[in-house]
Amino acid sequence: MTLDTVKHAEQTSDTPQPWAELGLKQDEYDRIREILDRRPTGAELAMYSVMWSEHCSYKSSKVHLRQFGEKAPQTDALLVGIGENAGVVDVGQGYAVTFKIESHNHPSYVEPYQGAATGVGGIVRDILAMGARPVAVMDPLRFGAADHPDTKRVLPGVVAGVGGYGNCLGLPNIGGEVVFDACYQGNPLVNALCIGVMKHEDIHLAKASGAGNKVILYGARTGGDGIGGVSVLASETFDDSKPTKRPAVQVGDPFQEKLLIECTLEIFREDLVDGIQDLGGAGLSCATSELASAGSGGMRVELDTVPLRDATLSPEEILMSESQERMCAIVEPGKVERFLEICEKWDVIATVIGEVTDGDRLEIFWHGEQIVDVPPRTVAHEGPVYERPYARPDWQDALQADDANALPRPAGGDELRAAALALISSPNQASKAWVTDQYDRFVQGNTVLAQPEDSGMIRIDESTNLGVAVATDGNGRYAKLDPYTGAQLALAEAYRNVAASGATPLAVSDCLNFGSPEDPDVMWQFAEACRALADGCLELGTPVTGGNVSLYNQTGDTAIHPTPVVAVLGVIDDVTRRTPIAFAEEGQLLYLLGDTKEELGGSAWSQVAHGHLGGLPPAVDLGREKLLAEILVSASRDGMIDAAHDLSDGGLVQAVAESCLRGGFGARLVVPDELDPFVFLFSESAGRAVVAVPRSEELRFNDMCGARGLPAARIGVVDGDAIEVQGQFTLPLAELRSAYEATIPALLA
Structure with a gap:
C-alpha cells in the first residue's frame, strides 16, 4: 500500500476518501479541502475527523457556551478560566485549586468497567496538566430503571471501574450522585470530577513556544485500543449495534497513571517544561494541534518515533488512538536530559518525537515522508460552528x-x-x-x-x-x-x-x-x-471555570432528560x-x-x-x-x-x-x-x-x-x-x- 504523503495528495486530487465513515459531513470535508487547497492525506483526514467531532470541537454548543464568558462575574479568585485543561481559582494562603467535571457516557455503556475507569484517568490527567497534584475525585452517575436487567450489567461495572481506578491511584472519592431513571436506559451518564491543589506559581498551560524546544511524548505506549475513542463514540446517537464498538473504548492502567503523576510532579518541581498537555480525547491529534495552536510557532513531529504496543498500527491509527496514561511536554533542549532521567527513575517511557519550529504549520513525518502539513488552529480551534435550529417543543x-x-x-x-x-x-x-x-x-x-x-x-x-x-x-x-x-x-x-x-x-x-x-x-x-x-x-458571583458538553445521549429518537x-x-x-x-x-x-x-x-x-x-x-x-x-x-x-x-x-x-x-x-x-x-x-x-x-x-x-x-x-x-x-x-x-x-x-x- 502506497503511503499517502502530502505530495501524493497534491497529485491525486480526485481520490475518493472515507470522510463520511469518519463522521464528517460533506460540507466539512469540502472545507478541509479549501483550507489545504488540496485533498487531505489519510493522516490529515484522521486528525480533522476526530478534532472536528462533536465531543472535541463543541461545534453545536459553542454559540451557547459563549455566554459563560460574556456574562462571567468579575472576581479576583479566578486565575485560569475557560479554554485550558481545567479552571484554576485562588483559595488563599498562596494556594490555587483546579477542578473540572467531564463525561465518559457512551464508552461506559459499551464497556462499563473500562469506560468508567478511563473517564477517571482522563479527568485526573487534565488536572495534572495544570500543574496540580490531584487530591480527590467525585462521580455523578445516572443509570436506567433500577429494576431493568441491563442496569445490573452497567452499574456494577461502572462502579467497579470508578473505584478500581481511583483506589489504585490513591485518590479519595468524596462525593457524587447515583440516580435511576428509565430515560437513561441505554445511555447511562458517567460524569467524573477531579480536584487538584498547587501553589500559584506552579500553574502550567498547554502551549508550544520557543523554536527548537523539544516535543516529548511520555507515559504508556500507544496501542490499538481507543481508536477514535470517545471522540467518535460520543459524537453520534446510539443504536442497537453500538455495543459492538468495544475496540473504540480505551483500556486503562491506573498503576501506570500513578507513576505518570509522580513523574510529572517531579518534572514540575524542577521547572523542566514550557508547556504540557495530556492525551485524552483525539490522542496525539489533539495534543500536537492544541499545543501548536496555542503557542507562538509551528511544530514538526516524527510519528514513527512514537513508542507502540502494536507495531502494525498505521499512521492514521496512531494519530487517532486514545490509549491512556500519556502526556506531551514541550522542553528546552538543555533540560531534555534531566527530563528523561526523571522519567527513567519512575519507569515511565519518554521519547523526543519532534520540536517546535519558527513556522506556522503542524508538520508530521512518517519515516522521512511528510504525511501532515496543516495550520494547527484549523484543526484545534477553528472547526465548524453550527447554529442549530431550536424551538420550544410542542409537548x-x-x-x-x-x-x-x-x-x-x-x-x-x-x-x-x-x-x-x-x-x-x-x-x-x-x-x-x-x-x-x-x-x-x-x-x-x-x-x-x-x-x-x-x-x-x-x-x-x-x-x-x-x-x-x-x-x-x-x-x-x-x-x-x-x-x-x-x-x-x-x-x-x-x-x-x-x-x-x-x-x-x-x-x-x-x-x-x-x-x-x-x-x-x-x-x-x-x-x-x-x-x-x-x-x-x-x-x-460564581464563574464557570470550564466543563464539558455531552450530546447525542439518546437511543433512536428517544433522548435522555436534559441533565x-x-x-x-x-x-x-x-x-x-x-x-x-x-x-x-x-x-x-x-x-x-x-x-x-x-x-x-x-x-x-x-x-x-x-x-x-x-x-x-x-x-x-x-x-x-x-x-x-x-x-x-x-x-x-x-x-x-x-x-x-x-x-x-x-x-x-x-x-x-x-x-x-x-x-x-x-x-x-x-x-x-x-x-x-x-x-x-x-x-x-x-x-x-x-x-x-x-x-x-x-x-x-x-x-x-x-x-x-x-x-x-x-x-x-x-x-x-x-x-x-x-x-x-x-x-x-x-x-x-x-x-x-x-x-x-x-x-x-
Missing part, C-alpha cells in the same frame, strides 16, 4: 399543565407514614452505601467530609486547616419540565450543599448531558440550560469548623430555614407514588440562595449550628431521615400551623435547609436570621430513637434504617 405546554400538585395525596397519619417509608426506601432516595463502600473515601488522610454528606471536603493545608468543599448536583426531571429553571435548580442545590457544610461557594464547573443536537427540541433545552447557568452564575450536572467549589478557612449532616446529640433544636410552598412538580414523591412527571419545578430565588448560604456559613464559623442538611429531592422528610440515620438519634417534629402536614414533609421548595441548633445558641441564631430577613421556624428537637411527626405518625429508626439500606443490594443481588 412542553401539555407536560407543564399536567400538574403534580393535583395528584391524589396521602391523608392522615397512617398514609403519611407509608408514603414517607416508600419514598425513603425508593431507589433514588435509599442508601447508596453499596456503591460508595467500594470507594476509598479517606486515603491520604485529608478527607474531612465524604458521602453521604452534602458536599465532599478536603483539607489542603495541615498547618492552617485550610480546605475546599465540592458538591455536584443535577435533576433531569426538573430540567425536563423547564430546562431554564431546572438548570438553575442544579446550580442552586450544589451552591447550597457547599454552604451547608460551612464553605463559601467560589466557582463552578459543569457537565451538560443532552440528546441529539440535530433535534430542535433538544437544542432548545440545551440553549435554555446554558442561558440559565450563565444568568445564575452571574447573580451568584445539566453542576459542580460548585467552595473554600473554608478551617475545616475543623465544618458542618456535618448528622443529628448527633439529643436536645439539639431543629430549625427549618426558608419558605415551604406547595411545590411538587418533578418531585421524588410524585415519581415514587404515581410514576408521574409533570407540572412546574420548584421556583428559584437566587437572592434567597445567597442569603441562605451566608447564614449557613456564618453559623458554622461561629459555632451556632451543629448540623445542617439542605432540602432537595424528597423534601424535609428525606433530609431529616438522612440526618437521623447518620447521627443515630431520632427527632420529634411539629407541623407549623400554616402548613399542611403533607406539604410540610414532601414539598421540594428550593432555598431551604434544616439545621440543628444547640440550645445555648438559639437566641443568637434567631437574632442573626431575623436581622438578615431569613425565615427560620423551630420545627422540633433531636430526641429518642424514632422520627415522630406529632399528631401524625412515628417511624422507628430501626425500621427506617432497614428499609433505607436494603433497597440497592436487593436490586443488584
